[in-house]
Amino acid sequence: LLQNTDVIVPQHAPHPLLPFLQSQSQTTLTRLYQRPSSCLSIFRLLGPIERQLIMNLLWLESALSAATMSAWVLPEGKNAYDSALTVMTGLHIAQNSAVKLALNPTFKSSLRQAITGGGNTGSFGVPTDKDGKRQSANIENLDAYALERWETILHYMVSSGQGQNPTKPSQGVLYLLQRSGLMNNAHGAALQITSSGFQFLLHSPHDQLWNLLLQYLHMAEERQMDLVEVLSFLFMLSTMDLGREYSTEPLSETQKAMLEDLRDYGLVWQRKTSSKRFSPTRLATTLTSSSPPLPSSHSTGGSRTADGTGTVALSSGAAQQGFIVLETNYRIYAYTDNPLQTAVLNLFITMKYRFPNLVVGMLTRESVRKALGNGISADQIISYLTTHAHPQMRKNNPLLPVTVQDQIRLWELERNRLKSAEGYLYKDFASQADYEYVLAYAKQLDVVLWENATKRCFFGTLEGHANVRGFIERRTGSA
Secondary structure (H helix, E strand, O other), X not given: OEOOOOOOOOOXXXXXXXXXXXXXXXXXXXXXXXXHHHHHHHHHHOOHHHHHHHHHHHOOOOOEEHHHHHHOEOHHXXXXXXXXXXXXXXXXXXXXXXXXXXXXXXXXXXXXXXXXXXXXXXXXXXEOOOOOOOOOOOHHHHHHHHHHHHHHHHHHHHHOOOOOOOOOOOHHHHHHHHHOOOEEOHHHOOOEEOHHHHHHHOOOHHHHHHHHHHHHHHHHHHOOOXXXXXXXXXXXXXXXXXXXXXEOOOOOHHHHHHHHHHHHXXXXXXOXXXXXXXXXXXXXXXXXXXXXXXXXXXXXXXXXXXOOOOOOOOOHHHHHOOOEEEOOOOEEEEOOOOHHHHHXXXXXXXXXXXXXXXXXXXXXXXXXXXXXXXXXXXXXXXXXXXXXXXXXXXXOOOOOOHHHHHHHHHHHHXXXXXXXXXXXXXXXXXXXXXXXXXXHHHHHOOOEEEEEXXXXXXXXXXXXXXXXXXXXXXXXXXX
16 A cells, blocks of 8 residues: 555454444543553454554654655555544544554553563553462363353354243343344244344354344443443453453452453353452453454364354354255255254254254255244355355356246245235225325325225324325314
8 A cells, every 4th residue: 555565455354342432522532541451452343544644653752644644555555544533533543643653642551561671550460370270271171161151142042932942041141132123032932043143143143243242332321321431441451361360359349340240151161159259261352353252163164263253153153164065956965963053054054864864855945935934034044054055066057056046036935925004995986087186195105005095995004094084184174
């Protein structure tokens, strides 16, 4: 992007937390920037151009001319440069001025401290001395704990309401899943996965985790929690060392209350709820990094990998080592021993056989219609099969049999032939002129769902009834 480089920096997908931070007030962000760990974490979340601009401005004691900075930018990188400045001003990291460029003094001071060290704010947590009486949790145990907690949540999502009895997460987790729209309990039935929930399963563990944490942040103010304390604690966890124990004493009351929630998500481990110590898991320490959030493993089917892109059964690791073979006769062979992958497949296929490392099933009209009834779309089923296709399948062109793709979509169209809507039927008009006059008015309001000119009747929406009824009464009254 800059003139001393030969390669234009590729487009960087913004982190999902950044829009949330940009929606906060300058006062809130300035309070957040008083903590060095928060500034370092946000710096990690930014794109490469934003990070380069910050480092160029960080050690300057005075503002830099905007014209001088612009002179460093190649013409083809102007749009990317302007976008980076927009992000920085939206986060109140850079001061909004067309003449001079300078960092927010609070952000600059804290980021300098995070890089050079010093100070005694406890922003990065306060490590505790080893307890000779009790052995602290090692990294292997922390990884196993995080994996168990996280897979419990995902397994409950795909198994609840399917005639199975999965391990139930805490009430706090269940409420968060409902609030996020990932599960619902229509008509008072057991919680079931929604279309959004199935899409959630297709994401990497890192994206899944931030999806839930963003909803947690939205709930924080409703629970009268200090948003700055909540954010700063998450950022603090992301900068801690895996395998070390930290004291709860310096934490605020809000942050101590968060420990219980974060234990349920698998982000922190405590020996017992009253313990004065806690250890962050890999889920927490990788929140703002590109490292894999869950431990690597050698489970069949590539359910967990060490390539740094994802590790749970539904992560991109599984996508790269795919485990599903789909034949033109609708039969599916899934080379996996992971119960979570098997549970996801069970959402839209009929299981036939199960072996130690192989699951065989069929895509049937009934199994696909059941998935559609749970809010899973035909495109999502096809996307899942494509994402997790076996390497042998990837030699085919097209990847999935066209006949199977078309049939899945036809089953969806078959189910969606009829749509129900509440409303009112207007009929028995005195004359054709009255019918056409009222119908024209209803069409202006865009409330007509169906009409029959021969029988002089039409059906209108529930919301538009008051207006249409008032119009008819005014017309008959004037007549």
